[in-house]
Amino acid sequence: MSKELIRLQNLCMAYDGETILNNINLYINDKEFLTLLGPSGCGKTTTLRIIGGFTTPVSGDVFFDGVRINDVPPHKRQINTVFQKYALFPHLDVYENVAFGLRMQRVPNPNSRRGAKLSNEEIDRRVMEMLESVSLKGFERRRVDALSGGQQQRVAIARALVNRPKVLLLDEPLGALDLKLRKDMQIELKRIQQQVGITFIYVTHDQEEALTMSDTIVIMDKGNIQQIGTPEDIYNEPKNAFVADFIGESNIIDGVMVKDKVVKMYGRQFACLDGGFAENEPVDVVIRPEDIDIVPVEQGQLTGTVTNVTFKGMQYDIIVDFRGFKWLIQTTDHSPVGSKIGIKIDPDGIHVMKKSEYSGMFGDYSSFSDEYDELNGADEAREEQGNES
Amino acid sequence: MNRKLSLLALPYAVWLFLLVVIPILIMAVYAFTTSESVATLENFTDMGIYASVFVRSFRLAAVATLICLLIGYPAAYFMAGEGPGFQRVALALIMLPMWMNFLLRTYSWMSILENNGLLNQLFQKIGLFSLLNSVTGQEIQAFQMLRTPGAVTLGMVYNYLPFMILPIYSVILKLDRNLLEAARDLGADSVQVFLRVILPLSLPGVLSGVTMVFVPSVSTFAISRLLGGGTQMMLGDLIEQQFLGGAYNPHLGAAISMVMMIIVVLCMALMNHFGEGEEQAVML
Incomplete structure (x- = not known):
C-alpha cells in the first residue's frame, strides 16, 4: 500500500552492561501510525530516541528513505x-x-551559502495556520506555563508539525493528562495524523491507546520485539503469553495439541481452528473472557465454581475456579457466588500459541485483586504490573 | 492562622527596623544638616569636587563586573556540563579562597604585585627585563603593577568572581535538558541552542551575579587602599575618610553615601529593566 520510510536493522543498545535493545529489526511505512507498546524498561523509548538521533546505538543501522x-x-x-x-x-x-x-530553517538561496531565512510573513502564515488547526487561535501571546496540560500538549504538537516533518515521534504524549482528556486527544491525534498524512511513531505503555490509534502495533519486552501486527491481529492472534496478557484480558491454559484443529485441556478435547503444531506438542491456549458462554452444568464442556462476581455496567466480570485454575469470564448473565456453572467455547474462541519463556507467568486470575485494579484502569497499578512483568 | 504565622516574622521586622531603617534615617538627617544642626543642602552641593572619585569608582566597578562576567559565564557553563565529581571539586576550589580572610587575600596580592614581589622576581629570573631593555634601550628593573587602576580591578575580580560564577552555575545546572533536546530536534545547531535557549534562560543568574559583583565593588575601600596604594581613591575610601580619617566630616560622608546608594539602586533598576528587554529581544 505505501512505501517503506524507516528501517531499523540489527539495532543493539546497552547501557552500563545492561542490554536495552537486543537486535531490533523493524521497518516503518510512509504515512503509517505505528505504536511501540510495552511495559516500562522494554526499550520502546530508547528505540524512539535512536530514530530521533538523541541516542547512538551500540551497533546496527538506521535507514531513512534508504x-x-x-x-x-x-x-x-x-x-x-x-x-x-x-x-x-x-x-x-x-x-x-x-x-x-x-526560525531555524534555511531555504536554498543563490546569494547565501547558508541559505536564506524564511520570511516573517511565511513564518506568521504557517504559525497561525498551525495554531488554528490545533484550536489555539487567540493564545499566541500567552505564556506557556499559563496553559492547561491539554493546551501545552497541543502547543507541543503544533511546534513539531509546523516544520512539516516526514515523521513525528511521540513519547507517551498523553501520560500527563487525565482520563477524559486522554480519550479526546487519542481521537484528535488520529485525526491530525490522517489530515497531515505523515508517519507517526508513538510510544506508550497503554494498550488501549495503542489499539485505538494504531495502524501497526509493535509489542516490546526486555529489549525484544514480541510481535508486530495490526491491532486486530495482535488481539486475535497473540504470539505468546506475554502479548496475550499485555493486550486485553486473557485466560491462558496449559494444553496439548492432539492434532491439527484439536487441542486438549483439562483432559478433554476441544475443537479449534489452529494447526501446524507437532503431534502432542505442549502449547499455551488463550481464551478471551468474552468468548466463553455460560451453560447449564450438564451441557458444559467444563464445569467450575463461581468465586467472585463484579458488576461492570455492560457485563459481569466473574471469576470461576476450574480445578484450582481461575478464569475470568465476561458475561451478561448473572451467576451467584458459589454456584456451579458449565461453560462452552466455540472453536474460533480458542487460540493456540507455542510455548515461550513467558509460559506459565500470565493468564491465571487467582490474584484477583491485582487484576481487578488493572481492569478498572488504575494507572499506578498498571505501571507496577508492567514493571513486574 | 495567618496572623499567628506573621508573628514569626516579628523578630526580623524589629531587626530590620533597628539596623536598617533607623541607620538610614540617621544618615539622612546627617546628610541634610551642618555640624551646628542647621538644615542645609551644602553637603550635596560641595560634593562636586569629588566627581572624579565617583567616576573612577563606577568605572572600575563596571570593568571588574564585565571581566567577572566574561570569565564567570564560560566557567559556570563548563562546570555545569561536567560530571558530578568534577563539579564538587570545582565548587570546593571556588569556595576555598572565600574561607580565608578578605584582607589576608588582598595583602597576599600586594606581595605578588610589588616591585620586588613574586611576579617581578619571576620576570627577572626568566630574563624578561634584560630582553626588553636590550630591545628598547630602556633600563626597566620592575613593572609598576601595584598602585595602578589595573591592580584595583584585579583585586575586585579576584575577590568577587565566585559571586558571579555561583548564581550562573546554579541556573544553568537547573536547566531542563529536555529543552536542549527539543531545540536540537527543531533544527537548532549547538550555537543556536546556546543563543536561543541556554543564554536567555540563564539571564536571571547573570543578573544576580552582576548585582553581587557590582555592588560590593563600587563601595569597596580595602581593595583600593591596599592595591591602589592611595592613588586610586574610590567612594569607599572617601566616605571612610569623612568618618574616621583626617577629613572628619560625617555630614558630607552621609551625603556621599546617600548619593552612592541612590545611584546604585538606579543602576540595578535600569539593569533589571534592560534584562527583561533582553529576554524580549531574544524572543523576537
Whole structure:
C-alpha cells in the first residue's frame, strides 16, 4: 500500500552492561501510525530516541528513505518529536514556541551559502495556520506555563508539525493528562495524523491507546520485539503469553495439541481452528473472557465454581475456579457466588500459541485483586504490573 | 492562622527596623544638616569636587563586573556540563579562597604585585627585563603593577568572581535538558541552542551575579587602599575618610553615601529593566 520510510536493522543498545535493545529489526511505512507498546524498561523509548538521533546505538543501522542516518545529528533529520513532558520553552510565548523551528530553517538561496531565512510573513502564515488547526487561535501571546496540560500538549504538537516533518515521534504524549482528556486527544491525534498524512511513531505503555490509534502495533519486552501486527491481529492472534496478557484480558491454559484443529485441556478435547503444531506438542491456549458462554452444568464442556462476581455496567466480570485454575469470564448473565456453572467455547474462541519463556507467568486470575485494579484502569497499578512483568 | 504565622516574622521586622531603617534615617538627617544642626543642602552641593572619585569608582566597578562576567559565564557553563565529581571539586576550589580572610587575600596580592614581589622576581629570573631593555634601550628593573587602576580591578575580580560564577552555575545546572533536546530536534545547531535557549534562560543568574559583583565593588575601600596604594581613591575610601580619617566630616560622608546608594539602586533598576528587554529581544 505505501512505501517503506524507516528501517531499523540489527539495532543493539546497552547501557552500563545492561542490554536495552537486543537486535531490533523493524521497518516503518510512509504515512503509517505505528505504536511501540510495552511495559516500562522494554526499550520502546530508547528505540524512539535512536530514530530521533538523541541516542547512538551500540551497533546496527538506521535507514531513512534508504539512506543510512546513524551519524546525522537530530537537527538535520526530517523528524520532529513531541516530548513526554512537552519541553516547551518557558521564556517564549505560544507563538514563538511554535515559530522556533521555522526560525531555524534555511531555504536554498543563490546569494547565501547558508541559505536564506524564511520570511516573517511565511513564518506568521504557517504559525497561525498551525495554531488554528490545533484550536489555539487567540493564545499566541500567552505564556506557556499559563496553559492547561491539554493546551501545552497541543502547543507541543503544533511546534513539531509546523516544520512539516516526514515523521513525528511521540513519547507517551498523553501520560500527563487525565482520563477524559486522554480519550479526546487519542481521537484528535488520529485525526491530525490522517489530515497531515505523515508517519507517526508513538510510544506508550497503554494498550488501549495503542489499539485505538494504531495502524501497526509493535509489542516490546526486555529489549525484544514480541510481535508486530495490526491491532486486530495482535488481539486475535497473540504470539505468546506475554502479548496475550499485555493486550486485553486473557485466560491462558496449559494444553496439548492432539492434532491439527484439536487441542486438549483439562483432559478433554476441544475443537479449534489452529494447526501446524507437532503431534502432542505442549502449547499455551488463550481464551478471551468474552468468548466463553455460560451453560447449564450438564451441557458444559467444563464445569467450575463461581468465586467472585463484579458488576461492570455492560457485563459481569466473574471469576470461576476450574480445578484450582481461575478464569475470568465476561458475561451478561448473572451467576451467584458459589454456584456451579458449565461453560462452552466455540472453536474460533480458542487460540493456540507455542510455548515461550513467558509460559506459565500470565493468564491465571487467582490474584484477583491485582487484576481487578488493572481492569478498572488504575494507572499506578498498571505501571507496577508492567514493571513486574 | 495567618496572623499567628506573621508573628514569626516579628523578630526580623524589629531587626530590620533597628539596623536598617533607623541607620538610614540617621544618615539622612546627617546628610541634610551642618555640624551646628542647621538644615542645609551644602553637603550635596560641595560634593562636586569629588566627581572624579565617583567616576573612577563606577568605572572600575563596571570593568571588574564585565571581566567577572566574561570569565564567570564560560566557567559556570563548563562546570555545569561536567560530571558530578568534577563539579564538587570545582565548587570546593571556588569556595576555598572565600574561607580565608578578605584582607589576608588582598595583602597576599600586594606581595605578588610589588616591585620586588613574586611576579617581578619571576620576570627577572626568566630574563624578561634584560630582553626588553636590550630591545628598547630602556633600563626597566620592575613593572609598576601595584598602585595602578589595573591592580584595583584585579583585586575586585579576584575577590568577587565566585559571586558571579555561583548564581550562573546554579541556573544553568537547573536547566531542563529536555529543552536542549527539543531545540536540537527543531533544527537548532549547538550555537543556536546556546543563543536561543541556554543564554536567555540563564539571564536571571547573570543578573544576580552582576548585582553581587557590582555592588560590593563600587563601595569597596580595602581593595583600593591596599592595591591602589592611595592613588586610586574610590567612594569607599572617601566616605571612610569623612568618618574616621583626617577629613572628619560625617555630614558630607552621609551625603556621599546617600548619593552612592541612590545611584546604585538606579543602576540595578535600569539593569533589571534592560534584562527583561533582553529576554524580549531574544524572543523576537
